[in-house]
Amino acid sequence: MPRGDLDAPEPLGNDPSGYGWKVLRERTPKLITEVRDRHPYGPEQRRALDALREEIASGPMRPLGEDAPDRARWDRWGAAYFDRPWADAPFLWWESYFYRRLLGAVGFFTPGPWYWVDPFEYWKAAELRDATVAVPAAEERQALLLASLWGNQADLGFLFGAAGDLDASGGLVADDGALVWSALDAGGPHHVGVVADNAGRELLADLLLIDHLLRTGLAVTVTLHLKPHPYYVSDATTADLVACLRRLAAADGEAAAVERRLSEAIGGGRLRLRAHAFSCAPWSYHRMPADLAEEFGGHTLTIMKGDLNYRRLVGDRAWPATTPFAEVTAYFPGPVAALRTLKSDVVTGVDAATLSSLDASGGDWRTGGTHGLIQARL
Numbered sequence: 569m570p571r572g573d574l575d576a577p578e579p580l581g582n583d584p585s586g587y588g589w590k591v592l593r594e595r596t597p598k599l600i601t602e603v604r605d606r607h608p609y610g611p612e613q614r615r616a617l618d619a620l621r622e623e624i625a626s627g628p629m630r631p632l633g634e635d636a637p638d639r640a641r642w643d644r645w646g647a648a649y650f651d652r653p654w655a656d657a658p659f660l661w662w663e664s665y666f667y668r669r670l671l672g673a674v675g676f677f678t679p680g681p682w683y684w685v686d687p688f689e690y691w692k693a694a695e696l697r698d699a700t701v702a703v704p705a706a707e708e709r710q711a712l713l714l715a716s717l718w719g720n721q722a723d724l725g726f727l728f729g730a731a732g733d734l735d736a737s738g739g740l741v742a743d744d745g746a747l748v749w750s751a752l753d754a755g756g757p758h759h760v761g762v763v764a765d766n767a768g769r770e771l772l773a774d775l776l777l778i779d780h781l782l783r784t785g786l787a788v789t790v791t792l793h794l795k796p797h798p799y800y801v802s803d804a805t806t807a808d809l810v811a812c813l814r815r816l817a818a819a820d821g822e823a824a825a826v827e828r829r830l831s832e833a834i835g836g837g838r839l840r841l842r843a844h845a846f847s848c849a850p851w852s853y854h855r856m857p858a859d860l861a862e863e864f865g866g867h868t869l870t871i872m873k874g875d876l877n878y879r880r881l882v883g884d885r886a887w888p889a890t891t892p893f894a895e896v897t898a899y900f901p902g903p904v905a906a907l908r909t910l911k912s913d914v915v916t917g918v919d920a921a922t923l924s925s926l927d928a929s930g931g932d933w934r935t936g937g938t939h940g941l942i943q944a945r946l
């Protein structure tokens with residue numbers, strides 16, 4: 569951690585008063601049930617899903633099965649948490665492991681009929697079908713940034729939570745938008761990294777922003793970091809990117825032109841795709857491997873999308889909300905900006921006056937998805 573491990577606050581856990589507890593006790597079992605109900609899985613998968621739900625509720629956390637291709641890695645990562653209750657592991661850690669276990673239970677990594685069949689595709693496809701494709705005018709670049717930020721509300725994990733309709737009425741708790749644009753306007757050539765979050769509506773908005781950066785020459789290259797496999801229900805994989813591009817191509821007018829430009833940019837190497845294994849690891853970016861650090865270090869700006877990437881960027885810890893974002897992210901190997909709707913407890917870089925009015929509002933501004941932020945360390 570930037571201030572040294574000893575100075576950093578504790579990782580957020582699963583205290584009954586915290587958000588992690590709700591996810592562990594409410595969202596996770598519902599998600600298992602939904603996945604089970606929406607697929608014609610055989611008895612083996614149904615048993616595995618039921619056993620996983622039971623294990624999370626009351627059993628000790630088990631390691632991966634003997635034949636799992638990534639067993640050795642998870643054994644190393646999970647040594648401190650296996651054979652203890654799930655609630656003993658940090659929230660950031662166990663939730664990532666949960667998605668790995670869910671994929672294991674449905675046979676995603678096992679050659680056979682369900683090999684590489686995305687258990688969340690049902691919801692992702694429905695959301696993409698219903699998404700409207702509105703292309704803001706190119707000169708409205710702040711609108712593109714905000715669309716990408718609020719697109720982050722389209723997090724299908726919320727389907728399984730207690731949240732009601734999402735709205736953006738809370739506005740931004742921090743807004744470094746002008747800083748981001750002035751950094752891109754100055755200097756160059758810019759090589760921008762976009763660390764994607766959700767598929768569907770959010771990724772469509774991200775693609776419009778990326779198209780703007782490339783088309784205007786603000787960025788010479790953009791590297792889009794996707795997930796190597798399904799994760800957190802709606803996180804974007806390469807298959808989801810392809811679905812979004814097809815959706816753009818099928819829409820009228822400017823949207824189809826955006827698709828043509830982006831596909832050409834991919835073909836020509838100006839829009840590069842990455843799906844690093846660490847993108848589904850249960851750790852914050854403080855522990856990223858050297859090759860990924862080198863990649864981020866080569867971006868003149870890395871844009872981190874969404875709530876989980878924010879948690880991983882600042883470390884999912886009980887930071888006082890006024891702790892400067894620049895201080896907490898000083899370790900990151902290059903300029904970095906976060907576009908996020910707030911959907912979990914952690915936050916940094918909120919000024920004291922804003923914080924006291926947010927706290928006085930009595931709402932769940934940290935977790936309800938009604939507030940957003942644009943923060944940058946350049």
Ligand SMILES: O=P(O)(O)OC[C@@]1(O)O[C@H](CO)[C@@H](O)[C@@H]1O
Binds near residue numbers: 723876911912
């Ligand atoms: O990264 P995203 O899609 O914006 O949000 C992921 C999320 O919904 O999942 C976790 C709870 O399940 C929280 O980190 C966060 O609220």
